[in-house]
Amino acid sequence: MVSEISLGSWMTYGGSVERERAEACVAKAFELGIDLIDTANVYSGGGAEEFLGEVLADRSRDSYVLATKLFFPMSESDRGLSREQVAKQIDASLRRLRTDHVDLYQCHRYDWDTPLEETMEALTEVVRQGKARYLGFSEWPEGKIREARAMGGVEHFVSSQPQYSMIWRGPERDVIPASRELGISQIVWSPLGQGILTGKYQPGEPPPGDSRAAHERMSYFMDRAADQALLERVQRLRPVAEELGLSMAQLALAWVLREENVASAIIGATRPEQVEDNAAASGVALDAATLERIDEILGDSVRWDGPASARG
Numbered sequence: 001m002v003s004e005i006s007l008g009s010w011m012t013y014g015g016s017v018e019r020e021r022a023e024a025c026v027a028k029a030f031e032l033g034i035d036l037i038d039t040a041n042v043y044s045g046g047g048a049e050e051f052l053g054e055v056l057a058d059r060s061r062d063s064y065v066l067a068t069k070l071f072f073p074m075s076e077s078d079r080g081l082s083r084e085q086v087a088k089q090i091d092a093s094l095r096r097l098r099t100d101h102v103d104l105y106q107c108h109r110y111d112w113d114t115p116l117e118e119t120m121e122a123l124t125e126v127v128r129q130g131k132a133r134y135l136g137f138s139e140w141p142e143g144k145i146r147e148a149r150a151m152g153g154v155e156h157f158v159s160s161q162p163q164y165s166m167i168w169r170g171p172e173r174d175v176i177p178a179s180r181e182l183g184i185s186q187i188v189w190s191p192l193g194q195g196i197l198t199g200k201y202q203p204g205e206p207p208p209g210d211s212r213a214a215h216e217r218m219s220y221f222m223d224r225a226a227d228q229a230l231l232e233r234v235q236r237l238r239p240v241a242e243e244l245g246l247s248m249a250q251l252a253l254a255w256v257l258r259e260e261n262v263a264s265a266i267i268g269a270t271r272p273e274q275v276e277d278n279a280a281a282s283g284v285a286l287d288a289a290t291l292e293r294i295d296e297i298l299g300d301s302v303r304w305d306g307p308a309s310a311r312g
């Protein structure tokens, strides 16, 4: 069981967002009942886990659900989901996070260079050693999700972490239907389209100076912030949100949470006010007419397939 809104740390903490503000975001999240914190070994080269290890040290370990990931390169030779890497990366993450276990250990992508059996056995070992309570994956192909589920004698995945938002609906095609069938829930990333769905990017104007798209290090995967047709359509969502008494961020988050298979929307935040705005989306229900209006407005700016644009 996790809060419907959770706090992520890609691009933000242990790196680009200044320490005091990052700490204020985490404190705000706790204050508002957010209890799932998502990170990865690779975020800020281990810096996000180190930051979280420091700021979570004074909190009771059972007051939050801690999720991390492995797969992406940590050095020239450290990458992937081999037996050696799983054993090595969990220990390194636990050291940085200053804890003896994570609640959710996720494979950040599928590793085509390691047999699936080897990965599942190694992950099972991590659970049996008490270093992780549950297992998850991010952006795995449906066939591999099914293969992993069918394997005997190993721990099974409980969660999937796909990119999912009003403007990125790929998981509806395969991952969500398969997950429903297999008893897996989604904790989704970039539910605000990295901020695009908050309406802060105005068509024909440069991105606001304090936004991700304008940031030197955080803007790598923000190509859609230059898509003028998309930005125009997003502005047309503003009256829809206003009529419901919601902020645009809340409308976007309520939209992903309308899908029953979504357990939580993992938000990023550079300021505590954003955490506050976003947390208020929990419990908001959108009716069928609103959902239809959103689809009409976004039209063919909705993407369904193609490679996930970010490698967070």
Ligand SMILES: NC(=O)c1ccc[n+]([C@@H]2O[C@H](COP(=O)([O-])OP(=O)(O)OC[C@H]3O[C@@H](n4cnc5c(N)ncnc54)[C@H](OP(=O)(O)O)[C@@H]3O)[C@@H](O)[C@H]2O)c1
Pocket (backbone or CB within 6 Å): 007, 008, 009, 010, 011, 012, 038, 039, 108, 138, 139, 161, 188, 189, 190, 191, 192, 193, 194, 195, 196, 198, 200, 210, 211, 212, 213, 249, 266, 267, 268, 269, 270, 271, 273, 274, 275, 277, 278, 310, 311, 312
């Ligand atoms: N599994 C994966 O491969 C993967 C990939 C990417 C992310 N993730 C996870 O998902 C988490 C969320 O991803 P994300 O950061 O891209 O999510 P997002 O929530 O779509 O975007 C977050 C950014 O939008 C802006 N923002 C957030 N709330 C706002 C508000 N209420 N009003 C105005 N602006 C607001 C902030 O950026 P500015 O203030 O800088 O504009 C913030 O950093 C990550 O931290 C990570 O844990 C996983």
